[in-house]
Amino acid sequence: SLRVVRNGIGIADQASLDLAGVQGLFCLRATDDAAFDEVLLLSFLNETRCLKMEGEMMGEVALPGLAASAHLRTLYAGNLAGDRWVRVTPGQVDVLGRAGAEVLQSWVPDGGLRA
Numbered sequence: 872s873l874r875v876v877r878n879g880i881g882i883a884d885q886a887s888l889d890l891a892g893v894q895g896l897f898c899l900r901a902t903d904d905a906a907f908d909e910v911l912l913l914s915f916l917n918e919t920r921c922l923k924m925e926g927e928m929m930g931e932v933a934l935p936g937l938a939a940s941a942h943l944r945t946l947y948a949g950n951l952a953g954d955r956w957v958r959v960t961p962g963q964v965d966v967l968g969r970a971g972a973e974v975l976q977s978w979v980p981d982g983g984l985r986a
Contacts, residue, residue, distance in 0.1 A: 892916060897948035899956055901970040910970070912958070914945040919960075921971065934971035 895914035900907070909924040919941055923932045933941075943960040951957050955975065956967040966976040 895945060895947075897945065899948060899971075900950050902954045903950075903952065912945055912948045916944055918942055919945045934967075936965070936967040936969075936971045936973050939974075940965070 890913065892915050893913055894916060895912075897912040897914070898908035899910040899912065901909055907924075911922040911929075913920045913922065919937060921932050921934050921937060922929050937958070940958075940960060940963070943962065945958055945960060947957070947959040949957055951966065954968065954970070956971060958965045958967060962979060964978045965974050967973065968975045
């Protein structure tokens with residue numbers, strides 16, 4: 872279960888989303904100067920989904936930079952300098968730009984080795 876809470880005295884649920892089978896959860900900032908993480912990458916056994924905060928609402932979004940590899944689980948995702956993200960899957964490493972809108976570089980091991 873994914874819950875969004877606000878800081879303060881006590882904890883009050885602001886939102887809740889039940890998702891079965893989540894293997895990993897990665898928080899990302901759209902830009903280097905963003906005040907908060909606003910993108911969540913959810914890694915499942917055979918896919919990766921993306922949730923984004925829009926004001927007070929959170930919803931699933933399709934990012935063009937992840938479309939070709941959305942069927943792969945994400946082993947790691949994080950922010951890089953210059954408004955870029957890195958995403959590691961069992962078969963490749965991608966550097967994404969423009970908040971996941973495009974793949975800037977991709978690396979695949981020689982011989983197509985897979986973890």
